[in-house]
Amino acid sequence: MPSPVPADRRHETEYDRRRLRQWLAGEARADGVTRRQLLTLLTATAAGTTLGTARPARAADRTIVKPLPAEWFIERGTNAETRWEALRGTGHHTPNELFFVRNHTATPVLKADDWRLRLWGSGLRGSPGEDRPVEFGYDDLRALPAVTRTAFVECAGNGRSYYTTQQGETVTGTPWTLGAIGVARWRGVRLAEVLRRAGLSPRAVDVQPRGLDAEYVSGGESLGRVRRPLPLAKALDDVLLAYEMNGEPLPYDHGHPVRVLVPSWVGIASIKWVGDIEVSAQPLFSPWNTTFYRLFGPAHPEGGSAPLTRQAVKSAFELASGATFEAGRGHVLHGRSWSGAGAVARVDVSTDGGAHWRPARLHDRPRTGTWTRWSLGWSPDTPGTTHLLARATDTAGRTQPDTAVPNTQGYLFDAVVRHPVNVV
Ligand SMILES: Nc1nc2c(c(=O)[nH]1)N[C@H]1C(S)=C(S)[C@@H](COP(=O)(O)O)O[C@H]1N2
Numbered sequence: 240m241p242s243p244v245p246a247d248r249r250h251e252t253e254y255d256r257r258r259l260r261q262w263l264a265g266e267a268r269a270d271g272v273t274r275r276q277l278l279t280l281l282t283a284t285a286a287g288t289t290l291g292t293a294r295p296a297r298a299a300d301r302t303i304v305k306p307l308p309a310e311w312f313i314e315r316g317t318n319a320e321t322r323w324e325a326l327r328g329t330g331h332h333t334p335n336e337l338f339f340v341r342n343h344t345a346t347p348v349l350k351a352d353d354w355r356l357r358l359w360g361s362g363l364r365g366s367p368g369e370d371r372p373v374e375f376g377y378d379d380l381r382a383l384p385a386v387t388r389t390a391f392v393e394c395a396g397n398g399r400s401y402y403t404t405q406q407g408e409t410v411t412g413t414p415w416t417l418g419a420i421g422v423a424r425w426r427g428v429r430l431a432e433v434l435r436r437a438g439l440s441p442r443a444v445d446v447q448p449r450g451l452d453a454e455y456v457s458g459g460e461s462l463g464r465v466r467r468p469l470p471l472a473k474a475l476d477d478v479l480l481a482y483e484m485n486g487e488p489l490p491y492d493h494g495h496p497v498r499v500l501v502p503s504w505v506g507i508a509s510i511k512w513v514g515d516i517e518v519s520a521q522p523l524f525s526p527w528n529t530t531f532y533r534l535f536g537p538a539h540p541e542g543g544s545a546p547l548t549r550q551a552v553k554s555a556f557e558l559a560s561g562a563t564f565e566a567g568r569g570h571v572l573h574g575r576s577w578s579g580a581g582a583v584a585r586v587d588v589s590t591d592g593g594a595h596w597r598p599a600r601l602h603d604r605p606r607t608g609t610w611t612r613w614s615l616g617w618s619p620d621t622p623g624t625t626h627l628l629a630r631a632t633d634t635a636g637r638t639q640p641d642t643a644v645p646n647t648q649g650y651l652f653d654a655v656v657r658h659p660v661n662v663v
Pocket residue numbers: 338339340341342343344392393394395421449450451452465492493494505506507508509510511512513
């Protein structure tokens with residue numbers, strides 16, 4: 240059996256403990272996080288308390304710039320979920336027009352010409368302060384060596400609604416089905432390259448990119464602009480500052496002119512509209528690695544898990560819920576599976592609610608950080624309703640379970656989803 244906690248999560252758990260101890264000793268900064276929240280993480284208090292609720296959007300708010308035709312998207316407050324049936328036949332990469340949008344507030348329309356990226360903090364050599372930052376313009380970034388990579392961006396809450404509909408759990412947050420994921424070919428410059436040029440100090444431990452979108456208000460309180468610390472080891476590994484998405488300049492809704500792209504990790508790490516990056520010799524906290532994006536609840540450590548890093552294993556059919564199939568004819572079912580812990584090794588499909596399983600044919604050479612498309616023939620002979628199920632196994636040995644371990648905010652749903660269809 241694979242360990243339930245992946246190696247890098249264990250590593251993050253240890254680092255998080257150290258970060259918290261340093262905070263206790265007055266050696267870590269925690270702007271926008273209350274003392275009480277940090278004490279909750281450190282000690283056992285109200286475990287299972289529901290923390291954080293998203294601000295409901297007023298219907299009149301226009302928070303997304305691109306068109307959201309109803310045949311492609313399900314609008315959810317400030318966000319828009321891609322319909323899986325719209326991905327049928329789109330190829331490996333999700334077209335930009337179809338890519339889901341997750342906005343805490345609203346898309347800011349920024350001009351590349353006016354944009355500057357500011358790097359500052361105690362983790363830079365000579366410790367430039369807020370008043371003496373290192374700056375890069377858009378053209379400066381474009382002049383640096385470019386790299387291209389295919390990677391998914393997926394919300395940590397993707398599949399959240401199934402905690403309720405399949406498992407009867409009450410969870411907070413946007414009730415996504417499975418459409419809060421997209422795969423794009425991102426082009427940009429390695430964050431490691433920019434940090435090196437800015438003068439990274441050997442004392443740096445965390446970097447914290449921050450968005451230029453409006454401050455996020457939750458429960459009547461401003462939590463400041465969207466930002467989340469990233470351990471230096473990940474920042475130096477495979478993180479990009481991306482300025483192109485599928486060969487086009489980054490669209491407004493996806494972070495124009497530049498976003499952070501953190502392969503395989505929860506979507507919140509990939510900060511859009513990045514305006515500055517704090518490079519710190521002290522560990523950092525923000526609401527997005529304390530109150531949010533940890534696992535809370537009876538099944539998790541008292542005070543919450545370590546901050547979420549890699550995504551779970553999931554699968555989806557390129558079909559609408561309740562899609563119709565003609566009996567007595569041959570059909571081909573299509574779908575995609577992905578994992579944050581490795582490539583997809585195999586996918587098994589059931590067309591009879593889980594009684595029998597057949598291996599699907601994989602259509603992509605399995606790769607880390609992106610999905611694998613698959614298909615399976617199906618000739619239903621009896622009219623009626625049934626459920627289609629797909630179960631993926633990744634190269635790290637993780638297989639989708641029948642039931643996901645619940646958490647109060649409904650993150651990382653990894654169980655096999657029961658997809659209803661009608662045979663007529
Ligand atoms: N500045 C900023 N960055 C952000 C967010 C945001 O609201 N503001 N949302 C995050 C979350 S929760 C997710 S899942 C991804 C979504 O990326 P997308 O909208 O390009 O699909 O962006 C992340 N980066």
